[in-house]
Amino acid sequence: MRDLENDTISSTYARNIYANVRAVLSAAVDDGHLPRSPCSAASVRPPAVSAARVVPWLPSQIRAVRDALPERYRAMVDVGSGCGLRQGEIVGLAEDTIQLDSDTLRVTTQVKLIRGVAVFAPPKGNKERDVPLPSSVASTLRRHMAGHPPVAIKLPWGRPDGPLAERRLIFTNTAGGIVWRSNFNALEWKPALAAAGLIPTPGPGEPYASARQHGMHALRHFYASVLLDAGESIKAVSEYLGHSDPAMTLRVYAHLMPSSSERARRALDGIFGTTREP
Numbered sequence: 001m002r003d004l005e006n007d008t009i010s011s012t013y014a015r016n017i018y019a020n021v022r023a024v025l026s027a028a029v030d031d032g033h034l035p036r037s038p039c040s041a042a043s044v045r046p047p048a049v050s051a052a053r054v055v056p057w058l059p060s061q062i063r064a065v066r067d068a069l070p071e072r073y074r075a076m077v078d079v080g081s082g083c084g085l086r087q088g089e090i091v092g093l094a095e096d097t098i099q100l101d102s103d104t105l106r107v108t109t110q111v112k113l114i115r116g117v118a119v120f121a122p123p124k125g126n127k128e129r130d131v132p133l134p135s136s137v138a139s140t141l142r143r144h145m146a147g148h149p150p151v152a153i154k155l156p157w158g159r160p161d162g163p164l165a166e167r168r169l170i171f172t173n174t175a176g177g178i179v180w181r182s183n184f185n186a187l188e189w190k191p192a193l194a195a196a197g198l199i200p201t202p203g204p205g206e207p208y209a210s211a212r213q214h215g216m217h218a219l220r221h222f223y224a225s226v227l228l229d230a231g232e233s234i235k236a237v238s239e240y241l242g243h244s245d246p247a248m249t250l251r252v253y254a255h256l257m258p259s260s261s262e263r264a265r266r267a268l269d270g271i272f273g274t275t276r277e278p
Contacts, residue, residue, distance in 0.1 A: 056225035064196035075144035080219030082137040087216040091179045094167040095150040105133040117160035131240045
């Protein structure tokens with residue numbers, strides 16, 4: 001457990017690993033392969049949850065990263081920061097889920113890796129959703145699709161040996177295939193982060209620094225921060241992000257919600273006036 005806490009992975013991911021290991025060991029005890037689970041010892045505790053708060057990017061940082069990306073990938077930033085999609089959902093965005101003349105984007109599919117095999121799958125938690133489609137993002141997608149027409153891609157559905165499913169993907173790589181997350185992050189995203197000044201530019205032969213807090217998930221944080229700052233409800237933000245419940249959204253983003261004290265003062269002054277008779 002100490003190794004998990006000292007690793008550079010996020011505390012939430014570390015706790016998920018711990019939970020999976022604990023479940024496997026508990027099953028081994030139930031099946032008679034182990035007399036007792038090591039996780040039941042009093043000295044073993046799950047990795048602590050980090051108290052670090054999300055710090056959203058500034059609009060200038062969003063623009064700087066976008067401008068530093070190759071042109072064919074720039075609209076991915078618009079979809080992430082303007083619609084709140086996860087990276088796998090952006091990569092799996094298909095032509096038939098977007099009605100550019102409407103005001104809604106339907107999130108139905110993600111591309112994920114299972115044992116190194118790319119598959120189509122439902123969004124996280126098997127939770128399809130509709131999100132508002134800003135006109136600015138719709139315009140960007142029109143221009144992107146005019147220059148880079150959607151490509152029909154066939155991948156297994158749900159699991160590596162699942163039935164083949166075809167989607168006309170909006171974002172593809174230069175070879176007309178899927179955007180592989182590892183390649184994109186290493187070859188496109190991190191150089192853009194460095195160009196935007198978010199991570200150091202490495203010296204010759206040196207790798208880029210770890211940029212976990214500046215992954216594409218930062219676009220979702222920006223999206224949530226903008227909606228909350230505009231007064232959108234935590235329930236609506238949770239639905240747009242595809243979270244399992246609003247409580248999860250509140251835990252992550254409560255500190256970004258505008259203070260209600262000034263609204264309360266205005267409301268009460270509107271009823272009682274700014275002064276009262278003695």
